[in-house]
Amino acid sequence: MTALMDVTVEQVATLDELVDLAQSLERSISGMMAARDGVLALAARWASDAASDADEADISYRAVAAELATALRVSDRTVQRRMAGAELLVERFPSVWAAQGAGEIAAGHARVIVDAGVRIEDPVAREEYAARVLEFARDESPNRVRPIAERIAQQYQPRSIEERHDGARQERGAWVRDHPDAMAEMHLFGPAALVHGAYDRITAMAKAHAAGPTAAASDADAERHDGDTGPQAGDAAPQGNDAANGQDPRTLAQRRFDIALDLLLTGVPAGHDTEQGLLAAIRPSVSVTIPFLTMMGLESLRIGTESVTAQPAELDGHGPIDPQTARLLAGAASGWDRVLTHPVTGTLLAVDRYRPSEYQRRHLRARDQRCRFPTCGMPARDSDLDHTHDAALGGATEVDNLGALCRRHHVLKHHAPWHVEQLGDGLVEWTSPAGRIYIDRPPPQNTVVFTEEATSTEQGQASAAPF
Template sequence: MAALADATVEQVETLAELTDMLVGLERTISSLQAARDGVLAVGSRLALQVADEADHPDFGDLAARTVAAEMAAALRVSDRTVQARMTEAVWRVERFPLVWAAQGAGRISAAHARAICDAAEHLEDAADRDAYSAEMVSFAESESPNRVSRHGRQVAERFQSRSVDERHREAREKRSVWVKDVGDGMSQLGLLGPAALVHGAFERLTQMAQSVQKSGSPEQASAQEHESPEQEPASSEREVVDQRTIAQLRADLALDLLLTGAPAGHDTSEGLLGAIRGAVSITVPVTTLMGEGATPAELDGRTPIDIGTAKALAGAASGWDRILTHPITGALLAVDRYRPGSELKRHLRARDQRCRFPTCGYASRECDIDHHHDAARGGPTAVSNLGHLCRRHHVLKHHSPWVVEVLGDGAYAWTSPTGRVYIDRPQPQNTVTFVEEETVPPF
């Protein structure tokens, strides 16, 4: 059956109108995205202007953070995200003005513009970038972004003044690893590194996965060895096949190697790096551990994880912090454990769970413990005067017009340089609460 073969003339006309509407909407969206880049670029220039006029020694870094925090708090997003967008916007608007103008006119989409700019990020001469941009914008008006990206790298190579080796040495400085939570107890682990090493690692994982898929996992082989003769199939050449896909096996093997394998390329003769193990923080209601509750466990106060994993970690843990919460409101009451320790730090970490600047998601274990009222001026070292701030927002609090006020119960009021007030409250505890059942009067 041919798709839409039975469509009426009216239905075909409707489809054409919808397509035209979609094209128009995409052009409008692209134009608005270009306009947003322009606003972000102006915000970055404003920060640099303030820094230049005041002769700031940090060359505008703190001013840029302050501007980003102002915009981010109003948008209810992370100020790190906004500052990254500001940097990208300045780069695109100032280095590739022809591409930005084409996007603003709706000739190309934001995806096309990104592909064009990324392919030529190392072009240093402005005239070369303009010539490259003019050629690529024309090409992009009739091609998809993935094709633009491939063609852009070819065209940009004609304008390159530096060798591939020189550019690669510079690009290596950007290597990094990052984590992104995606929900349902799953997260993504990303890695940016030299292509040869990354592809080599991927190929090794592929070969290992194929080998496991053919020979079966150790658990399957062990189970086969312990099967009784009555369970054996008629064929004596039964092949043990792992049912996981290659993609699943790659993921399982990569995590296995990262968590248990020794970093041979970097380790000392004593194997110190190989002895390092990953550490995570899990919170789970005791009723859930007992199988009597439905509240899921949480990983580092960020994302839910399955209860089977939480139970396995609980069983293997050498010690647990006990977080006591109010049975009705769920508010944190106290944190203790049977062994003596830093009770105050544990209490604060359990209460805050993350940096206390609005929209920031840095885990409390990665943050500084800040005195709201300076200890040097008599501020007490007490729960009511302490809170977690990541290093970025710790600096912002002390060296920018942002002001924080303690409201009680762990809540803070942050006032931005423009006078906007944002309330940040502690993240709700991963706990269960109880309510009294209503009694139905007899008739």
């Protein structure tokens, strides 16, 4: 069944008008939220100016928050948090605040930019950081901006990522928060590579358990194929008497929880494993990009008259990690991909591997990094590999006709009048049911590029410009 294929021209025009209206309202909302932040920042400044010392400033701040909270009928703690956030945005990131006020970005974009750059102390460096991230934020969703913002912020940090990670590790911990109806939630805070590795392992176990014992060994980590466009396993509980039919009625999230508690309470997934112990044999998997200088343990490298600075390693889809952890992961890996990039533009050129594997899958994972539908941030490794021009209709199985699509947007492509074309160099053009054009660009590679910089003494001198 294909949706929206029989709509009239008038209905499409109505949809286009609704999209215009939604965009206009979103810009107005962003502007109003920025205006509110301005008022809250002024209130915070007033509270500080009205106090004579630090102790009095805290009481003054609370008093002003209580005044506003009473008038707005919200908690004074909520208002105090908003005041602190607004003051941070307005005082330290004025260009970001201005962009939100103009409706160029939303509040979510502003939060992402501020969170990633909050530790940049130098005002000039902070403003340069904000300007660079805003270039992306105006065209991308907040979840896509986050890894870019964190990557750029690393270049302006006064302390190395190793120093900051060593300090942050001291804050690792676990805690529990109670909820009504005899429920509670457990939180784990620690190194990202370990946390995402653990999450990947329980996800693989949950999927393998749902697939059945025969599939657990062979299909737990298998690639999804673009011919299967049904709902993703675990997205919702199956309908009907599935328990009676031998099917697991739990959602993927529920199976994750049950298996995680099995592991924590017994050390093994005792309540879910097969007789052969196939679930316990599943190992976690994370994807890390490590620039060659970081892999070599170098902070910089001189090429001719220019010096290239090493860039932090990244946990793909999540953000930078410390080099020591990255090198340990690389050393323990059974194989790894080498991503070749253009030295000037940073564009992905090729991917090869020291152990034989499927070239195209590796190339596309490295190029796309996440789902290629605009605004989607689902990692490519968890997405389908789709033929843009259907293979059944003669589409070639080649890099320029393949792209990562998460299951949700894979289904949308096949069963709704969204049209997609590849324009070359990784650019993907989507046409919506209302006839709107959206261009999705592959995220920039975590690499070093070179630019030509003219100087008064030497024209065309090459300089390293890490992204």
